[in-house]
Amino acid sequence: MNVSTRVVILLVVAALAACTASEPPPEAPVSRPVKLMTVGNDVPSRTLRFPGSVSAVKQSDMAFEVSGRIVEMPVTEGERVAAGTLLARLDARDYVAGRDRARAERNAARADFNRYDQAYKANAVTAQQLDQARRALEVAEAGYQQASKAMDETVLRAPFAGRIADKLVEDFANVQAKQPVLVLQSDDALEMRVSVPEVDWVREAPVSSPATIELEGDLQVVLSSLPDRPMPATITAFSGAADPVTRTFEVKVRFHPPAGVSASPGMTGHVAYTPPAESNGNALLVPADAVVTTPDNRPFVWVYEDSTGAVTRRLIDIGELSGDRLHVLAGLEAGERIAVAGVHTLADGAAVRPMGD
Template identity: 65%
Template sequence: MKPSKRLIRAASLCLALALAGCGEPEREAAQPVSRPVKLFTLGETEAARTLRFPGSVSAVKQSDMAFEVSGRIIDIPVTEGQRVEAGTVLARLDPRDYEAERDRARAERNAAQVELKRYEAAFKARAVAAQELDRARRNLAVAEANLRQATKAIEDTVLRAPFVGRVARKLVEDFANVQAKQPVLILQSDDAMEMRVQVPEALWIRSQRVDSAADIEEINSQIRVVLSSLPDQPIAARITAFASMADPVTRTFRVTVGFEPPAGSSVSPGMTGHVAYDLPAGTASAGLHVPVDAVVAAPDNTPFVWLFDAQSSTVKQHPVTLGELSGDSVLVTSGLAVGDRIAVSGVHTLSDGFPVHALED
């Protein structure tokens, strides 16, 4: 009697299990292969990095030029971008109404002078009282004041540059009617520029104390302005003003730095850049700078880096606290120490305990 197909299959399964039991032991789970990564060592020099504070260029002197009186513009002899000397006529109003007012005030002044002379003669002849003479003198004083005011109004119909500068922008059209104090054009100095930056309080509290002019000079020797359009031409700069009270919203301190544009360059207000400040030797910064590429965001958006363990040649997730961003580096205010080594490549493919080794350049 032939065995059934079911019995044949069962026998085959038992044989296979027996052979498997007699074979080689089950291999252990494959271990990840050590991966080459770039490692960044936080050295002693990192504690004295150059701090960078972004900002934009503005003119040291800027004025929204406006007439002191109202009227219709009859001439704007300057153009945008034109450089003007102090006293140059920038715009003129129609002066006819003010000239008429001046002529009226002059006539009243002349009449008051004649009246005063008549009262003085009458007072000498004892024909009028002293009170009448005093009234004539007051009338003359009022008439002279009105004439001065009317004369000044005519002078105010001519708008002149108060300093050497450049016409940055015209704000009204030719022959427009303008009100007193209404800006007509913007005048900016072009021989000196400044940049205003915001210094975080964490860095401000560790900055040099300013107690004298010598302290300012020492700080000035350590700062410079770097324009985005001229990254390879740092410009010597100096602190011209700084706030001693933090902004209540941003908790930063405003610092104004003045500089003179390099010869042959066309530096204009509105250009962007940063102020670089070299911390003095031996001065501890508010933290350590690490490459931006080394920082990763956890699922809850908390920042961390992959800290390298030399003994096990593995990396582990290490939380950090971040400060200001400076170009391609970011300030780490806590979580790392000098001498730590962190991964700066392949950071999005690593995991806790992953074996790595230094990538040779």
């Protein structure tokens, strides 16, 4: 080996040594913050939420029982009216004339009956003639009552206090009998109709009638437009059988909007029920969002190990869903800590730290 070759080799070795010395040491794995939950036997306080829409407790599609032309409709949409308030009136001239004619016929039939009655007592007419006069009077009396009722039906009054939700016809329109002309809704109390899954209905409210419902937890109505103003509510009615398709029970929940809250039918929201926390034996409940599935649909959770500061995958056996939580039948023990957020981005052995540490 000549001198020039040795020089080249020394230069290459020196260059490699310099590159090796300039490389930084490998970085230690960075732990990411993760929200954890300690699993326990006590069922944590949970809230069951059932979406629904607001409707009036009482609603009436107001209609005349007779036909005619509207000559007066002094109410406007959105106006609040008291019970007995005049809502609309028909042109009653024909009905007044019909009533007066029926009254005259009734009076004539009554006078005829009185004459036949006196004549019968004097043995001047037969019992059959008296019966004919009595039947004529009864027919005339019925005709008068019918005509009087028809005239009264030309006036439409509010059967209860409420708010005019909609006017369905124009002023001075000709309407037919039983044709709705406006919609009246009560506004002192409202209700929300929701569909409750049968598993929650059986567990939380095993009752036979609304009068026996005594929920120990907290039942509230929360409007989507007022999420920070929950309103106390009570169950007033529910379906007697589950829907054959959805397997849910329809439940009506009544609530009273507080002063200053303008709640109206048609608004959306949900009914929130928070049952009291209770001991649940050996069963454990975990948030449904904390449970992940393997490619072959086996459920598991990420268990946090204090000794390693990392999470490991733990296969579990799950039971039925209760609200937003799942019953864990096997695979976890009380006191263990599991990840409950960001679980789809974790990996086995990933370094994490409890959120807030």
